[in-house]
Amino acid sequence: MFEVKVTIKLKEGVSDPEGANTLKALHLLGFENVKNAKTIxxxxxxxxxxxxxxxxxxVEQICQRLLTNPVIHTYEIKIMDG
Amino acid sequence: MFEVKVTIKLKEGVSDPEGANTLKALHLLGFENVKNAKTIxxxxxxxxxxxxxxxxxxVEQICQRLLTNPVIHTYEIKIMDG
Structure with a gap:
């Protein structure tokens, strides 16, 4: 049995509305020192x-067929133990 | 400037519908060797x-006031550089 972590990020330049809204909300709450927020x-x-x-x-197949969209995502596969 | 990663997991026993649906979809695609899927x-x-x-x-404040729900989430703060 293997534990595998797949980390999916948005490619550079792809808009991240959840991150942008988080940043906006943090500024409204007074955390103006937060300069950027990205979601992973x-x-x-x-x-x-x-x-x-x-x-x-x-897992490569799983990423390509279900978890990620190659147009906007990059992904990283990490096997934890075996 | 600090880069901070906040990792938010669901507490043990809290249902993870996205993980459950991912698992179901993987089984439908033929990946029956996947035994569990959790989202982070x-x-x-x-x-x-x-x-x-x-x-x-x-960041502690940010987690408590915006990013997490203490009823269902645990979180971890990691400072990357300064």
Missing amino acids: RTFDLLIDGENKNDVIRD | RTFDLLIDGENKNDVIRD
């Missing part, structure tokens, strides 16, 4: 398997 | 300040 999404997956390379191959 | 939210903040402790104090 992480999926923590538990995957059954014997072979680390097979799991990595599956 | 991260805010990447850029904060102006001289003093690390002041920044940590501000």
Whole structure:
């Protein structure tokens, strides 16, 4: 069993409305020293398997087919333990 | 200027509908070896300040007042550089 963390960020230049609204709200609350806010999404997956390379191959597929949009996202796969 | 990462997880036992739906979709796509999927939210903040402790104090406030709900979330603050 492997624990895999997939971290999904927006590509540079892609608008991040949630981050922008968080920043606006923080300024309204008086936290004017906050200069930027970006959001990052992480999926923590538990995957059954014997072979680390097979799991990595599956997770690559999972990212491409379900979790990310290659037009706007970059992603990073991190295997925690086996 | 400090880069601060705030990682927000759901508490143990709190339902994670997005994670549950991701798991269901992965099973439908044939990835039956995925046994669990949890979502984690991260805010990447850029904060102006001289003093690390002041920044940590501000971020604690930011978490409590805007970013998290103490009933369902746990959070972790990580200062990247100063």
